Amino acid sequence: MSKSLQAIRGMNDILPEQTPLWRYFESTVARLLDNYGYKQIRMPIVEFTELFKRSIGEVTDIVEKEMYTFEDRNGDSLTLRPEGTAACVRAVLEHGITGGGQVQKLWYIGPMFRHERPQKGRYRQFHQIGLEVFNLDGPDIDAELIIMTWRLWGELGIRDAVKLELNSLGTSESRGRYREALVEYLSAHHDKLDEDSQRRLKTNPLRVLDTKNADTQAVLVDAPKMADYLDDESRAHFEGLKARLDAVGIPYVLNPKLVRGLDYYSKTVFEWVTDKLGAQGTVCAGGRYDGLVEQMGGKPTPGVGFAMGIERLVLMLETLEQIPAEISRQxxxxxxxxxxxxxxxxxxxxxxxxxxxxxxxxxxxxxxxxxxxxxxxxxxxxxxxxxxxxxxxxxxxxxxxxxxxxxxxxxxxxxxxxxxxxxxxxxxx
Structure with missing residues (x-):
């Protein structure tokens, strides 16, 4: 008997009884972004592999282990996009829409692909809504992104279930100095680190900071702190962001171990986290990437953005029973x-x-x-x-x-x- 056809593991069908909640969430976000003056952009789901190696970083987990990469009939190496920022930067560079200092406030929606171990809230095909802003370098636009998400959580009825974590990674120069100090400290405690952290120590040492291993976390208690290595510009930027969040009344927690998993971040990084979804606690995250456009061949262009996982936020609405009655009636x-x-x-x-x-x-x-x-x-x-x-x-x-x-x-x-x-x-x- 032939094997029955089924979806690829970690790539799920969204059935008719599920789509009303998805459409409600997506339309709520789209309306909010329209109201704040953001414009939608749509990029292909397949890009040249080199794009992600250059932007995300060749020694990141995503590039090393998680990307869906293949050769097409022309022999070109192509990759299903694992995230949206690199593709968006490629698009604005290709079409010249950020040239001459033009401010662009963009958003996109669609599937991303990573070969991870499927579990609740983490899939191999997952869906994101992302925002990217170019040619604004002040803390005011960082604050706007966070304020928008805070308003979204209120409209969805989940504000009490999320927490904002903040950190600053500084400029590439200050981060380089911190990296040296961190490597020196961790090398002195090499034998106490878990195997994965020992590997990251040689390739991407800042990622050791977000390890879940209890023994390594104990070692990190006395590790150097990024805040002690921040340059004056980054420190002033971070203080400006916090002042704006304080002015609006948005609570936050400073997390010195928050580094994000992508090499291109600088200065502000943030995550909205929840304890309502088990292990998959991050529902929205992002930060500033002022050097990425130049790294990808463009002129120096400040940038900042975030992405939110639709599967996790839909799951939160279900878990917290924040489903409007009218969407269940079609x-x-x-x-x-x-x-x-x-x-x-x-x-x-x-x-x-x-x-x-x-x-x-x-x-x-x-x-x-x-x-x-x-x-x-x-x-x-x-x-x-x-x-x-x-x-x-x-x-x-x-x-x-x-x-x-x-x-x-x-x-x-x-x-x-x-x-x-x-x-x-x-x-x-």
Whole structure:
């Protein structure tokens, strides 16, 4: 017997009963970003592998172990994008939209790919919404990104379940000095480090700071602190960010071990974390990357951005039961028609109503069926009301109007008055 076809491990179908919550989340974010003046950009999901090696860093876990890389028929090495910032930078450079100091405030949405061990909240194909801002170098834009997410958490009803962690990584020069001090300290305690941290000590020592190993964490207690190596510019920038967050009233925690997993970060880094999702605690993270555009061949261009994981935030909404009641209902009104003449009239009537009420979710029964079977489908659809067209209604040019979710008797509504009646019932009922 042939093996049944199924999705690749860690790449999941999002089924019809799940998509209303996804659409609610995505539309909430899109509306918020529109209100703050951000414009959407859409990039390919496949890029040349060199893009990610140059931007993320060849000795990062992502590039070394997690990327989906393959050769195409031309022999080019291509990679499914593991994150969005590098692709966005490539796009703005290719099209010259940041030249001459032009400020760009961009956002994107779509799937990312990393070959990780699948678990709840961590998948091989996952979806992100990301923001990138170019040619603004002050702490005010860093603060705006954080303030926007704070407002989003409030709109979604999850503000009490998340915590903001902040750090500054300084400039590349100050970070280099800190790296030297950290390597010297950790080398003196090499035997106490876990195996993964010993490897990172040689390749990406700052990543040792976010280890989950308890023994290594104990070693880090007395390790040098990044704050002691910050240059004056980075320190002033960080103080400016904190002052703005304080002015708005956004609480935060300073986390000196917060380094993020990508080489291109500088100065501000931040994470929104939660304890409601088990091991996968980060729901949104980002920071400043002032040297990345130049590193990728462009002119010096300040940049800052973040990405949020849609799967984790949807899971949070489910876990905290912050799902608006209206999104569970996909149909407002269900039209039942009995007989060919009624079916034809019902189609025409439904289209006239849709012309007048374009936001009404009106489903017309398909497949004919008895009175009982059509009403069963109307009830299963979740509709608030059923419309009925039979011989008697056709004769009087009326439609039967029957509440399905509450009290109320069936009424007869004239065809030309139906849209006005539905507007009142569905909006106010």
């Amino acid at each position: 149909v407002d009104v269900y039209l039942c028609a009995f007989g060919e003449e009624a079916e034809l009239a019902g189609l025409a009537l439904a289209e006239r109503v849709r012309d007048q009420l374009p936001n009404l979710r009106l489903q017309v029964n398909a497949g004919a069926g008895s009175f009982k079977s059509q009403f069963k489908k109307a009830d299963k659809s979740g509709a608030l009301y059923a419309l009925i067209l039979g011989d008697d209604e056709m004769a009087g040019q009326v439609v039967g109007f029957k509440p399905l979710r509450g009290q109320g008797e069936q009424q007869s509504i004239a065809w030309d008055a139906l849209a006005a009646h539905l507007a009142t019932c569905v909006v106010q009922g």
